[in-house]
Amino acid sequence: MSWIPALAERVKNLKPSPTLAVDAKAKRLKAKGVDIVNLSAGEPDFDTPEHIKEAAIRALRDGFTKYTPVAGIPELKEAVAEKLKRDYGLKYSDSEIMASTGGKQVLYNIAQAILDPGDEVIIPVPYWVSYPAIVELAGGIPRFLQCEADSGFSLDLDALEDMITEKTKALILNSPSNPTGAVYSIQDLKAVGKLATENGFMVITDDIYDEIRFDGNGPDNVASVMPDAKDHCLIVNGVSKTYAMTGWRIGYLAGSEIVVKACTKIQSQSTSNPNSIAQKAAAAALSGPQDCVSIMRDAFLERRDFIVDRLGAIAGVNCVEPKGAFYVFPDVSSYFGSHYGDTLIDGSLALADYLLEKARIACVPGIAFGDDRFIRFSYATDMDTLKEGMDRFEGALKELG
Numbered sequence: 001m002s003w004i005p006a007l008a009e010r011v012k013n014l015k016p017s018p019t020l021a022v023d024a025k026a027k028r029l030k031a032k033g034v035d036i037v038n039l040s041a042g043e044p045d046f047d048t049p050e051h052i053k054e055a056a057i058r059a060l061r062d063g064f065t066k067y068t069p070v071a072g073i074p075e076l077k078e079a080v081a082e083k084l085k086r087d088y089g090l091k092y093s094d095s096e097i098m099a100s101t102g103g104k105q106v107l108y109n110i111a112q113a114i115l116d117p118g119d120e121v122i123i124p125v126p127y128w129v130s131y132p133a134i135v136e137l138a139g140g141i142p143r144f145l146q147c148e149a150d151s152g153f154s155l156d157l158d159a160l161e162d163m164i165t166e167k168t169k170a171l172i173l174n175s176p177s178n179p180t181g182a183v184y185s186i187q188d189l190k191a192v193g194k195l196a197t198e199n200g201f202m203v204i205t206d207d208i209y210d211e212i213r214f215d216g217n218g219p220d221n222v223a224s225v226m227p228d229a230k231d232h233c234l235i236v237n238g239v240s241k242t243y244a245m246t247g248w249r250i251g252y253l254a255g256s257e258i259v260v261k262a263c264t265k266i267q268s269q270s271t272s273n274p275n276s277i278a279q280k281a282a283a284a285a286l287s288g289p290q291d292c293v294s295i296m297r298d299a300f301l302e303r304r305d306f307i308v309d310r311l312g313a314i315a316g317v318n319c320v321e322p323k324g325a326f327y328v329f330p331d332v333s334s335y336f337g338s339h340y341g342d343t344l345i346d347g348s349l350a351l352a353d354y355l356l357e358k359a360r361i362a363c364v365p366g367i368a369f370g371d372d373r374f375i376r377f378s379y380a381t382d383m384d385t386l387k388e389g390m391d392r393f394e395g396a397l398k399e400l401g
Ligand SMILES: *Cc1c(COP(=O)(O)O)cnc(C)c1O
Pocket: 042, 101, 102, 103, 104, 105, 128, 174, 178, 206, 208, 237, 238, 239, 240, 241, 246, 249, 250, 251
């Protein structure tokens, strides 16, 4: 018998990101030559725009390859400040901004910086897969606020108010939302701001899809619609989704200097600065020409309209029209209890497995986002793939009895 290393308690219950797992399985099958239609990806299919790549190449040529300040280079922080002013009308100084290795690390740093064991964080359901894990890794307790498709996944403000305790440290908002594509109304954002100031908790506002909106309105968040609540807001954002830069790993935080300082301390003892070259590229993305953003947004909109149309025509599938991001989250629960041969489709996991094994479509089961009635399709892929995916999906559902 070989010796077995003992792991820490905190990692024993930790599950790997389910979305990355589905994507990996789909890619593995594809590599084996299986003809997979992958609608599971959580990233734009576009290449990073050329002028952004050029900035990185220039940085490399100029020898910009050393450690930078932990919280990021001034040039990037200025570009972030400029963006927040341009899109939200919000002013942040250098000491209120920090850059990290993706929006995900920003969220991780925040949780480590503000949560003591037993502190509660309210998370609307359906949620982005990593929120509960990030909270739990910091010793916090996720409190789940159920949101319903009937109301377009808007916040149930009465239920939210009822959930607030002395232990409530923060609420996480993600608008536009992954996985639902929902955008919170200005009225609801204001109501959240009021609850935060009255009850003294922080609003972690994950604005990563802020530029991918189809409702004609600009980016907004609790801080921009309610200036009195700005001190309570921690803005999380990054360049991954807006500029097709998921692999570059640059995200940023804007908020109270106290929290930014604490996050910087944590980052200084964990990963240090984010990649120097990627910081230069991110600065170019934020401060350069923005027409690439609207070109990608228009493409996402065309695909959204297509996929919502197709899903709407399938019996037993109900889908709220997404207002942003690049996902649809149809309710497929009317198919639960049906069979394929001897296999019972008893939930979103079984359906997603069936779709992958039999129809060769990769999607993410809703249970990964805290709601088993749904599955998530990404439409960050070309129209031919989407069309083929919807043909297969419709055909596969017909075979269930
Ligand atoms: C993709 C994503 C992020 C962060 O992505 P990074 O690549 O780490 O910047 C954060 N929140 C949501 C909801 C996302 O979908």
